[in-house]
Amino acid sequence: MKLLQKPTRHLFFTGKGGVGKTSLSCATAIALADHGLKILLVSTDPASNLDEMLGVTLGSVPGPVPAVPGLFAMNIDPEAAAEDYRQRVLGQMGPDTTDKDRATVREQLSGACTTEIAAFDEFVGLLADDDPRFDHIIFDTAPTGHTLRLLSLPKAWTGFLEANERGASCLGPHSGLKMQEERFRTALECLGDPARTTIVLVTRADRGAIREAARTAGELSELGLSNQMLAVNGRFTPTDPHDHVAEAFAAEQTKALTDPPPALASLPRDEVALKPFDMVGLDALRGLLSDTAINLAADPADDIFEITDLPGLATLVDEIAASGKGLVMVMGKGGVGKTTVAAAVAVGLAARGHTVHLTTTDPAAHLSFVVGPGAMPGLTVDRIDPEAETARYIDKIMSTKGRDLDDAGQALLREDLASPCTEEVAVFHAFSRVVGEARSSFVVIDTAPTGHTLLLLDATGAYHRQMTRHLDDTAPGRMVTPLMRLQDPAFTRVLLVTLPETTPVSEASALQDDLRRAGISPYGWVINKSMAITGTRDPLLRARIRGEKAQIERVKRDCASRVYGLDFRAVAPVGLDELRKVSDD
Numbered sequence: 001m002k003l004l005q006k007p008t009r010h011l012f013f014t015g016k017g018g019v020g021k022t023s024l025s026c027a028t029a030i031a032l033a034d035h036g037l038k039i040l041l042v043s044t045d046p047a048s049n050l051d052e053m054l055g056v057t058l059g060s061v062p063g064p065v066p067a068v069p070g071l072f073a074m075n076i077d078p079e080a081a082a083e084d085y086r087q088r089v090l091g092q093m094g095p096d097t098t099d100k101d102r103a104t105v106r107e108q109l110s111g112a113c114t115t116e117i118a119a120f121d122e123f124v125g126l127l128a129d130d131d132p133r134f135d136h137i138i139f140d141t142a143p144t145g146h147t148l149r150l151l152s153l154p155k156a157w158t159g160f161l162e163a164n165e166r167g168a169s170c171l172g173p174h175s176g177l178k179m180q181e182e183r184f185r186t187a188l189e190c191l192g193d194p195a196r197t198t199i200v201l202v203t204r205a206d207r208g209a210i211r212e213a214a215r216t217a218g219e220l221s222e223l224g225l226s227n228q229m230l231a232v233n234g235r236f237t238p239t240d241p242h243d244h245v246a247e248a249f250a251a252e253q254t255k256a257l258t259d260p261p262p263a264l265a266s267l268p269r270d271e272v273a274l275k276p277f278d279m280v281g282l283d284a285l286r287g288l289l290s291d292t293a294i295n296l297a298a299d300p301a302d303d304i305f306e307i308t309d310l311p312g313l314a315t316l317v318d319e320i321a322a323s324g325k326g327l328v329m330v331m332g333k334g335g336v337g338k339t340t341v342a343a344a345v346a347v348g349l350a351a352r353g354h355t356v357h358l359t360t361t362d363p364a365a366h367l368s369f370v371v372g373p374g375a376m377p378g379l380t381v382d383r384i385d386p387e388a389e390t391a392r393y394i395d396k397i398m399s400t401k402g403r404d405l406d407d408a409g410q411a412l413l414r415e416d417l418a419s420p421c422t423e424e425v426a427v428f429h430a431f432s433r434v435v436g437e438a439r440s441s442f443v444v445i446d447t448a449p450t451g452h453t454l455l456l457l458d459a460t461g462a463y464h465r466q467m468t469r470h471l472d473d474t475a476p477g478r479m480v481t482p483l484m485r486l487q488d489p490a491f492t493r494v495l496l497v498t499l500p501e502t503t504p505v506s507e508a509s510a511l512q513d514d515l516r517r518a519g520i521s522p523y524g525w526v527i528n529k530s531m532a533i534t535g536t537r538d539p540l541l542r543a544r545i546r547g548e549k550a551q552i553e554r555v556k557r558d559c560a561s562r563v564y565g566l567d568f569r570a571v572a573p574v575g576l577d578e579l580r581k582v583s584d585d
Contacts, residue, residue: 001289002268003231004031008198010127011138015202016212017334020233023279024202024272025140026053027288033071037135041073044123045142048075049503055281067282078119085118124187194227202231205253208366208572214261229268236274238538246538248570276543278502310527310565312585317348320493327438329445332497333507337528339366340573341497342446347576348583349442350379359383359434360446367446372575384430386423393426432482438491486520493523500530500548509559524562525555531568
């Protein structure tokens with residue numbers, strides 16, 4: 001493994017959801033610790049699953065990992081970081097500050113963007129702190145779209161603070177933010193220093209993940225983070241040349257890796273073999289980077305294909321179509337196939353004669369690739385583009401609130417709107433606008449991976465609290481907020497997508513708990529890419545199917561009363577014709 005040869009102090013794992021960033025970062029941390037080094041493993045993902053993979057309860061400060069001497073791990077807790085950030089900002093206010101002023105600032109600090117910048121502040125501290133206890137710090141990040149925004153924050157906030165000398169933002173007084181400016185610069189310098197930091201782009205050997213890795217490589221290079229390497233996870237080598245499923249799977253991987261995009265072609269590359277087991281527990285994580293042969297002999301009496309049939313997507317689309325209109329939100333861990341499921345549901349509804357708006361809140365925006373360039377009667381496809389929505393929001397504010405201001409006042413207002421937090425507000429308004437369309441037709445939303453989606457829902461809840469705070473039972477009329485629409489099962493159907501693997505199922509279950517606490521009840525679960533019904537006889541794939549069977553039964557028993565299934569396809573469905581086939585299965 002090139003990754004383990006003279007590693008830099010900081011290793012930063014990033015990539016598309018579901019490619020194995022957490023598995024590889026954990027396995028790397030364990031391998032280095034097993035060689036006598038002191039390692040700190042940190043998750044920056046709001047939906048971290050380090051605890052489950054390592055089999056230990058982690059907190060927001062470094063804690064030892066039992067059975068791995070020298071390894072410490074922690075999760076950056078966004079909510080705890082946000083509260084700490086609020087207290088520090090409030091502590092900077094003078095002794096003459098009134099309770100009303102403090103309450104106003106605390107209200108300003110209640111949004112999702114405060115949570116994001118506070119979590120980033122914790123991350124910056126780890127980069128800047130030359131802690132002698134650790135030889136290496138390894139970062140397991142959120143899926144790409146969220147991570148790219150995280151890494152762009154130093155440059156965005158530095159530029160904003162240089163131009164803005166007054167006022168307050170949703171992150172508190174600008175005077176307090178100015179104190180962070182040097183920390184931001186230090187973080188960006190550390191990330192861009194090839195002697196101190198390596199960016200590990202993790203991908204699977206499939207076209208979508210490789211395309212995302214290439215896009216990420218380019219955007220990171222633009223930020224000055226050019227010391228990159230590529231890690232291809234899950235490389236499969238078939239053992240039976242007569243097994244058409246295994247051969248097709250391997251051939252598609254080889255095809256995807258042939259002639260890589262220019263942004264990846266020159267990078268050092270490691271390939272990690274597909275394993276027959278889930279990456280949960282220290283033994284499995286140690287085995288990920290091991291070349292030791294694994295006994296795959298199967299019990300002839302073990303018929304792994306005896307799995308209870310699950311209704312397919314056609315049944316789900318028929319159930320949704322019966323309502324004639326409404327909102328469908330597709331959620332889940334990154335890499336489980338949310339975009340494919342959302343697109344197939346939308347195409348299926350349009351094929352049944354309905355008007356459908358298919359869109360995405362994912363900053364990585366894979367939707368256009370999955371749907372392809374074709375057109376279909378009744379189907380509109382677009383995305384919530386953060387840049388376009390921010391420009392639209394600024395124009396709206398300037399034409400309303402800025403209309404009666406003089407030139408100096410307009411300049412100050414436009415200066416305040418240059419804050420990176422404006423993007424969060426603009427995206428929320430666009431999301432609310434799209435949700436409202438479902439009153440008269442179908443709207444299908446392909447959401448960002450779990451952590452980013454929870455931030456959006458947090459903004460939705462904050463808006464709901466703000467709008468309803470001063471209402472009482474005697475208020476005329478009835479106001480309906482976006483959160484109230486999401487909580488209405490007659491209006492909104494939330495679909496949780498998972499793979500039949502331990503970690504995706506656990507994360508989907510945790511997301512379901514979060515949604516229920518917000519008063520949102522998921523309609524059903526979709527188990528994607530099940531290899532159980534393919535009939536493969538490949539020993540490695542059969543070993544993985546044994547794990548699938550246990551997870552499918554777990555979902556049916558513990559998680560959902562409505563469970564639907566999609567079988568594994570060696571070639572991912574792309575284009576309207578292929579999506580139509582998926583929606584008719």
